[in-house]
Amino acid sequence: MTFGAQQQTLNSRPPRRGRARRLIPLGVAVWAVLEIWLLTLVAGEAGGWTVFALLVGGVVAGSYVIKRAGRRAWQRLTQSLQTPGAAPAPEPGGGNALTMLGGLLLMVPGLISDAAGLLCLFPPTRALLRRTLGRRLERAGAGGPGPLGEAFRQAQAGRSGGKVVQGEVIRDDEPPAPGPGGPQLPR
Template sequence: MMSGSIVSTNRENFMPLALLPLLLLIVPILEITVFILVGNVIGLWPTLGLVVGSAIIGALLLRSQGISTLLRIQKEVAAGRVPGRDMVHGVMIVVAGVLLLTPGLVTDAVGYLLFIPAVREAGWRFLKSRVVALPMGGGWRRAPDAPSRPVAGVVELEVEEFERRPASPDSPWVDGRGGTLH
């Protein structure tokens, strides 16, 4: 069982958080505009039906794809491998479900795209070179036949290469009560 993980990101490759308030303003305006345009073409009730039907379909897709992804993650963990790819797919599936449950046609379109495995795989390829998840607490062990991939700034040691000693009182890894921080 994993007790936590450290996620390291290469910040210059990600959208700055300063753009988040702008997105929170633009997305609702875009949703209202598209809702009005679609309503003018197909009518109010069919447009509302489209939004409600999309939420129902999104919930069903979230359930089916979410369960299968959780099963793959459990299988990877049981095999002693870090399920990075499946975890990213799982997060994208949850985001897709939230987008489909959110009223709006633009968010529905993005949500449906995230349910397509090829789109999620493209997202995984984009993220895997930019985000590194490191297990904490020794929850994951690499399978004996799994190749070792070096991670910048991380030194991997075999059991024979280190020894555990009590922490000194002035160590930054001591919590002040005599225990060590993990």
């Protein structure tokens, strides 16, 4: 018996990675190089202090947006918990996910991410992104198996009313209630 030796399988090749898993690291690297190049280009034209002010302004604006969207989400949660039977009313501008994503993209240093964050915050483009992403998630996850499909189905069921199963809570720390055949307490 040897320790540390890997067992050979019938197929000794490593499992294939999907195309997205191969391209995501390359995309992140290209994005980072573009951000740095654009920042140096702007710094050469407008000066280093201007770039610094843009980056600090992006962080401040992004944190404000995330704080505001988080506060709205917290208020909706407390309202839905205070009225147990009612489902929360949909917001006129939609959910907070794209707003929070926009704030996060504003906080990431770089001008391309700031532009993408502003697209997530501007109402017409946010509605377009929401519809496009909703259709893609429906196609990718709703019909297929896996954690994404299951999470999407659960979110859809929760939003549309879902199925409620009535039940009874039985606590172990309380003594059983006296019933017709149970022990009688002395009077």
